[in-house]
Amino acid sequence: TQLLEQSPQFLSIQEGENLTVYCNSSSVFSSLQWYRQEPGEGPVLLVTVVTGGEVKKLKRLTFQFGDARKDSSLHITAAQPGDTGLYLCAGALGETSGSRLTFGEGTQLTVNP
Amino acid sequence: NAGVMQNPRHLVRRRGQEARLRCSPMKGHSHVYWYRQLPEEGLKFMVYLQKENIIDESGMPKERFSAEFPKEGPSILRIQQVVRGDSAAYFCASSPTPPGMVSPLHFGNGTRLTVT
DSSP, X not given: OOSSEEEOSEEEEXXXXXXXXXXXXXXXXSEEXXXXXXXXXXXXXXXEEOSTTOEEEETTEEEEEOTTSSEEEEEESSOOGGGOEEEEEEEEOSGGGTTSOEEOOOEEEEEXX | OOSOEEEOSEEEEOTTOOEEEEEEOOTTOOEEEEEEXXXXXXXXXXXXXXXXEEEXXXXXXXXXXXXXXXXXXXXXXXXXXXXXXXXXXXXXXXXXXXXXXXXXXXXXXXXXXXXX
């Protein structure tokens, strides 16, 4: 059983469309991070959310942490081909394991020009 | 280049050989983590080390796998008597702070191990 469920697993859209990626769990996380990974490279941190209900924006990307800190979403507005990549959510379960992260299986996003 | 450095980038081993994967953390980072990634899967935690200490190895297979982070030099992930199922991308990450604090992980670009 996957602790963090991401959906959809694959997403292929046209340039200019909007999309939302979801990360869900039955566990409560002390913090949640979103990473983006390109082929042949390691994941790169996009954002960390800590407070339930928190919303963070990074240009065309909007991240939300659920009120109960069990889920999160990533919304991309007007997607561009450069947004193509594997998006991973990762949660920290407790204060004593803040740096040991549990990763979801990722959403592979393809943005077609 | 102040990033996490992993080498080699690609490693091919025959079944039964040993694989040694190296990781130099970012400057100033004393906390190192190893993750394994299979094709079309997320990253699975293997081990968390600080200098000269293994802090959490709950994700490491009980046999054939070992890790170290010596006082001097890089962290090493060693896989003895490799089998085809060990083929994967192995990522190292480092952070500047210990558990208990929210800190992002800085990942290297991984070592892709292929066992033939």
